[in-house]
Amino acid sequence: MPLCSPEDTIIIGTLEALAGCTGILDESITPKPDGGFDFDYSGDTRVYWDGQVTVERADAHGNPQRVFLDQHGDEFLESELRLVTPADALTFEI
Numbered sequence: 001m002p003l004c005s006p007e008d009t010i011i012i013g014t015l016e017a018l019a020g021c022t023g024i025l026d027e028s029i030t031p032k033p034d035g036g037f038d039f040d041y042s043g044d045t046r047v048y049w050d051g052q053v054t055v056e057r058a059d060a061h062g063n064p065q066r067v068f069l070d071q072h073g074d075e076f077l078e079s080e081l082r083l084v085t086p087a088d089a090l091t092f093e094i
Contacts (some may be wrong), residue, residue: 001083001084001085001086002083002084002086003068003081003082003083003084004081004082004083004084004088005068005070005074005076005080005081006076006080006081007070007074009070009071009072009074010070010071011068011069011070011076011081012069012070012071013068013069014054014055014066014067014068014069015054015055015067015068015069015075016052016053016054016055017052017053017054017055018047018048018049018051018052018053019047019048019051020045020046020047020048021045021046021048022041022042022044022045022046023041023042023043023044023045023046024039024040024041024042025039025040025041025042028040054066054067055067057077059077059079065077065078065079066078068081
C-alpha cells in the first residue's frame, strides 16, 4: 500500500546521505592569489554506496524520525505519513 503525505502527495522514498568524490581536471588547476585553488570539474562522481545512510530529523519532541520524500522532493517526517489504498492513491496528484 502506498504512503501519502499530509499534502495528499505520494511518497516515493527516503532521503539519503552519502559521500562521493568528484573528479577535477589536472590541467585546469591554478593557484588563487589569496590561497587555495581554482579548477574545473571533470564531470564524473564516484559514489561511496557503502556509506549511505537514511537521514533522520528530530520531531517536535526531539525523537529521531526518518525523512521521506514525495514526487516533488518535499520532505516529511515518518509520523506525518499515512497508508492509503492503491485506489485512493490514483486520486492524488502525480
